[in-house]
Amino acid sequence: MDAKEMCDFEGSTLFYPYDEDEASAVINYWNQTQPFSWIFIGVSTPNAREVFETVDGLSISQVYDAWGPGEPSEAGGIEDCVVLRKDGILIDDQCTKKLPFICKKTLSTLEWNKLCDLPDMGYEYNELGRCYKFHLNPRCWHDAVKICDAEQSYLAIINSDAEANVLVNITKNTPKDDVEDTNYLNGAVHLGFKFNHIWKTIKHESLRRSGYTKWGVGQPDGKGKETCGSMFFNGKLNDISCDQRCFFICEHEPPTLTTEYDFRFGRPN
Incomplete structure (x- = not known):
């Protein structure tokens, strides 16, 4: 997953x-808080060589374009992304490099999910004291783990029959007919467990200890080739190839409030 995609998620x-x-404000904060000397920024050549555009389609000439001497250099046509240095200078570089990056969100688009205590309105709180988000962008298992982590959450783990029912209902009630991507496995969602000698959750607890081990009929059936975990839409567990793309559910544990359950559901203590 690249920097642009991570920010999009x-x-x-x-x-x-x-x-x-804006460059000065961000660089000042960066110098005060971070040790790295350069970052990828949202400028590249998506359509034509040497034509640098922002992630929202503006020519770099319309925004901050403080190129260093001799930049952009193109270096044989392999430098299609742009790096911002700590001194405010821009250089072009290879997109395949691994560098830090910054995601930007405007104040007008920032909404705080009070019940789940995070800046994502896609999470829904329920009476188990957990928040869940159903992702309709099919991903492989490892990407799903990364996306949930980026959202200050984790790939959902079922700890009880009651929680399984919650995930089944979320899955059932999430509209899926408008998903344009067709390259995914329908009928299952990635969950946070994996095979490593035994089936364990991503919190390193065996499935048995986690509290839910209801497999689908004949599952697991991958015979060592399907080592990642998923759930059929009916709530039963399924082993799946880690490279298989499908929907997934992230789980978030909000901090306990003093008024906790009753406050969230509008009930008197």
Whole structure:
């Protein structure tokens, strides 16, 4: 998963400075808080060589374009992404490099999910004291883990029959007919467990200890080739190839409030 995609999944955009004031503000904060010397920004050549555009389609000439001497250099046509240095200078570089990056979200688009205590309105709180988000963008198992982690959550783990019922209902009630992506396994969602000598949750607890071991008929049946975990839409567990793309559910544990359950559901103590 690349930087742009990660920011997209957070409901933000890959940062690029719009003007000198924004560049200065971000660089000042960066210098005060971070040790790294350069970052990828949301500028690249998606359509034509040497034509640099922002992630939202603006020419770099319309925004901050403080190129260093001799930049962009193209270096044989392999430098299609843009790096911002700590001194405010831009250089082009290879997109395949692994560098830090910053995601940007404007104040006008920032909403706080009070019940789940995180900046994502896609999470829904329920009476088990957990928040869940059903992702309609099919991903492989490892990408699903990364996305949930980026959302300050984790790939959902079933700990009881009651929680299985919650996930079944979430899955049932989430509209799926408009999903344009057709390259995924329908009928299952990735969950947070994996085979490593035994089936364990991503919190390193055996499935048996986690409290839920209801497999689908004939499951697990991968015979060592399907080592990641999923749930059929009916709530039964299924082993799945880690590379198989499908929907997934993230789980978030909000901090306990003093008024906790009753406050969240509008009930008197």
